[in-house]
Amino acid sequence: xxxxxxxxxxxxxxxxxxxxxxxxxxxxxxxxxxxxxxxxxxxxxxxxxxxxxxxxxxxxxxxxxxxxxxxxxxxxxxxxxxxxxxxxx
Numbered sequence: 001x002x003x004x005x006x007x008x009x010x011x012x013x014x015x016x017x018x019x020x021x022x023x024x025x026x027x028x029x030x031x032x033x034x035x036x037x038x039x040x041x042x043x044x045x046x047x048x049x050x051x052x053x054x055x056x057x058x059x060x061x062x063x064x065x066x067x068x069x070x071x072x073x074x075x076x077x078x079x080x081x082x083x084x085x086x087x088x089x
Contacts, residue, residue: 052088056081 005013019025050058059078065071 052081052084056085 056078059074059081063074063077065074
């Protein structure tokens, strides 16, 4: 035997459905950082065809960070270009 929902329960379900439809429970996206977006921005600023040393200098001196993820990205790129320079010499 199936029980009928009470009026209170029906009202709550209706309210919940309305909130879900409006996006109340969606997670907010953090704006501005993605490695792909940063690399596109850098290619625009710097241009392609740069040497490893030029890119290393760019990340050490010119690349300004606004957030912790960008700082981590900068540190990874510096380490990457230092390895590439060491490997090529």
